[in-house]
Amino acid sequence: MRLPRIFNKHQRAPFKSIWLFILIALVGWISCSLTYFIYTVPGTANTYLYRFHLMRHSLYNSMKHASVDAYQRIVRNSAMNDNYERPVSTKPPSITTTTTFLPPGFTFLPNQTCPEKFPEMTGPFYVNMTEIPMSDLYANYSDIIKVGGKWRPKDCVPKYKVAFLIPFRNRHQHLPILLRHLLPMLLKQRLDFTLFLVEQSGAYPFNRAMLFNVGFQEAMKRDNFDCFVFHDVDHIPENDRTYYGCSGMPKHYATQLDIHLYHLEYEKFFGGVSGCTTEQFKKVNGFTNQFWGWGGEDDDFYTRIKQGGYNVSRPPDEYGRYQSIKKNHGQEAQFLGRFSLLKHSADRNFVDGLNSLHYKTPIITQTRFYTNITVDLRPVKDLASPTDHS
Structure with missing residues (x-):
């Protein structure tokens, strides 16, 4: 003797509607939460956005370098099988020249206009973000x-x-x-x-x-x-x-x-x-x-x-x-207008x-x-x- 079905085809439909409603509500909640987050803390949102771009950029560079390294290994292996010796270059390596920040014979006097460059201006320095009074x-x-x-x-x-x-x-x-x-x-x-x-x-x-x-x-x-x-x-x-x-x-x-x-x-x-x-x-x-x-x-x-x-x-x-x-870094809400x-x-x-x-x-x-x-x-x-x- 066959047992009757507890839920027939039409009885299962409400469950599909409930799951669809839950899915729509979840998407709506995520969208509203994301919008509220971007609006109230735009600086933090921007930071996360650029971190994502950095991660994507790093991943792209890693894949690019891996491809280049693989290609160079293939070229080197192919060159090792060649029956001739490649000529050695006699061209000297290029030397990168750096320009000095100060002009030759730099000097200044109390009665002269201050120049825009001084020996103390040495360039990059360490940035210390430690909070101090x-x-x-x-x-x-x-x-x-x-x-x-x-x-x-x-x-x-x-x-x-x-x-x-x-x-x-x-x-x-x-x-x-x-x-x-x-x-x-x-x-x-x-x-x-x-x-x-x-x-x-x-x-x-x-x-x-x-x-x-x-x-x-x-x-x-x-x-x-x-x-x-x-x-x-x-x-x-x-x-x-x-x-x-x-x-x-x-x-x-x-x-x-x-x-x-x-x-x-x-x-x-x-x-x-x-x-x-x-x-x-x-x-x-x-x-x-x-x-x-x-x-x-x-x-x-x-x-x-x-x-x-x-x-x-x-x-x-x-x-x-x-x-x-x-x-x-508490930041003002975005100006939507x-x-x-x-x-x-x-x-x-x-x-x-x-x-x-x-x-x-x-x-x-x-x-x-x-x-x-x-x-x-x-x-x-x-x-x-x-x-x-x-």
């Missing part, structure tokens, strides 16, 4: 750097007066690391410099570009600077020959970042560390004020630079190497920037190593209005 810097620099982060050389006349604008919020562990590497570089380069920490307060998302505009306005109230360097707090240079003077501007310094596999991320990339003269910054109307959150403002600034008729210069590859601080704004960058340049900048009177304090400009930023609604400090 700010007090550890006092032993080496408290008697050298003036209050407010100012310094100028005494053994020659400084060629440039440079303002460094460092956009900042909640990166207190990173600042001493940057200063530990940046200060000795600037002393070697004999620049008349001032460091400004432009700190955003308030509840609005981080606006890196607007901070640069505020820093520019406030710095120019205190001195007549020849140029400005816009320097992220988490970008550490690896070479002290990366000259921070005003020559060759507008300039993009951080062309080879470690998290980008020491390659320029894309041709128009202008982020991390860049600089321009005071005249250039005024002509292009500064940075945009419309980018709240992570990403896009440096691309917009590149458009302004090109629209202003300037060509961007970049240092030689070995001078543009930077390392990114990865520890305690940046792509829409970037489409109209050229149309917005003359109404969005220095001439539309509004901000409350900032709180300015001076420490030994920098001038702190703390400002509460708010969105600029009327792009046609003139600059107004309320």
